[in-house]
Amino acid sequence: MIQKSAPFRSVLFVDHAPVLGGAEQSLLLLLQYLDRAEWQPHLACVPGQLADRAMRAGLPCHLFSLPRLRRSPRFAADGARSARQLARLARQVQANAIYANTVRAALYAAPAARLAKRPFFWHMRDFWLSETKPRHIRADTAVKRLLCASATQVIANSHAVAQQLPCAGKTAVVHNGIEVDKFDPRLDGRPFRAQHGIPEDTPLVGMVGRLRPWKGQLPFLHMATHILRQQPEVYFVVVGGANFAVEDDYARQVTHLAQELGIAGQVVFTGMLDDVRPPLAAMDVFVHPGEPEPFGLVNIEAMAMARPVVAFAHGALPEIVQNNVTGLLTPPGSVPALAEAVIGLLTDDEKRRQMGDNGRRRAETHFTIQRTAREVGKVMQRGVSR
Incomplete structure (x- = not known):
């Protein structure tokens, strides 16, 4: 007997951010790689970089406004109106489920799913409701409990994030993925070095991240001073x-700070770059010096470029970087330990090469967007089949 394949299901994905952060980049990749034989994604988002990229990628994109979170009677009214709009949109596109990509999106998507009588998926990509640890932990936990209770299924992008969620029995961990085949370790890094005045034969240590305190640019510069005392020829790049x-x-x-430390002549600041592959190709060692990350996609990108990763052993980094295999994990907050780990790699070409190769293989086997899309699809399949 020939079995008919299941019809594809429509899902309304919701995101609140106008800029293209890590959560939005991961969402775009997910939407492009979901199996179209099973899923038809629709994106509801505010005008901005995410919407522009989605439309360029040919994804069905629906623009709407989300009120900023604030304590006021007006916010309650505006929030309720946004939830009704999302519910109406879900019916219009015949969505079988509503999927929130961020915490803020979930605050509107959860009531919308209830109004539309659709399953609700919440993808948690952060530790907290805000970017940094909140002052009021109880309030943060209370909102998480509310969203967990509303969700059909919760997806966490790391075990570190899942441990912060009061969603017993509802949480599935699905690591983020990238288009690994678009990261070629053979890419020539010399043009990037020439563009920024970095000698070809000079060791280069770099980091990538938005200029925000928790990304670790200040510890990176202090690390650089430690390294330069032993290896004065090293250059550093902050992307x-x-x-x-x-x-x-x-x-x-x-x-x-770079000027104050007297290292400005050997530190290059590139500003925001659309493509991180050229600087990664130019680096000898990649460093992730920030505070605990809920995931840290750029570490996978560095591994895909066969670059060893040196990072603090906290957050989701131990789930990504295999210590002494694909890189080195150091005690959290210890800048001297971070520096010593980098020096150890700069002075051992074979170890550096082997860790880079191991990282590439790990990216290929564990962190492809194809794998992520399959796993998310399985979670949604379970939810809509209930």
């Missing part, structure tokens, strides 16, 4: 810029 005006003050603080 990343500011998305908002409020980040400009921190950017000035970072560049001022």
Whole structure:
């Protein structure tokens, strides 16, 4: 007997951010790689970089406004109106489920799913409701409990994030993935070095991340001073810029510290780059010096470029970097330990090469977007089949 394949299901994905952060980049890849024989994605988002990229990729994109979170009677009314709009949109596109990509999106998508009588999926990609640890932990936990209770299924992008969620029995861990085949370790890094005045034969240590305090640019510069005392020929590159005006003050603080430490001549600041592959190709060692990350996609990108990763052993990094195999994990917060790990790799070409090769293989087997899309599809399949 020939079995008919199941008809594809439509899903309304919701995101709140106008800028293209890590969560939005992961969402775009997910939408492009979901099996179209099973799923038809629709994206509801605010005008901005995410919407522009989605439309360029040919994804069905529906623009709407989401009120900013604040304590006021008006917010409650605006939030309820946004939830009704999302519910109406879900019916219009005949969505079988509503999927929130962020915490803020979930605050509107959860009531929308209830109004539309659709399953609700919540993808948690952060530790907290805010970007940094909140002052009021109880309030943060209370909102998480509410969203967990509303969700048909919760997806966490790491075990580190899952441990922060009060969603017993509902949480599935699905690591983020990238288009590994688009990262070629053979890419020539010399053009990037020439563009930024970095000698071809000089060791280069780098990091990538938005200019925000928790990304670790300041510890990176302090690490550089430790390294330069032993290896004065090393150069350093900081890839990343500011998305908002409020980040400009921190950017000035970072560049001022490089001058204050007397290392500005050997530190290159590239600003925001659309493509991180050229700087990764130019690096000998990649460093992730920030605070605990819920995931840290750029570490996978560095591994895909066959670059060893040196990072603090906290957050989701131990799930990504295999210590002494694909890189080195050091005690959290210890800048001297971070520096010693980098020096150890710079002085051992074979170890550096082997860790880079191991990282590439790990990216190919564990962190492809194809694998991520399959796993997310399985979670959604279970949810809509209930």
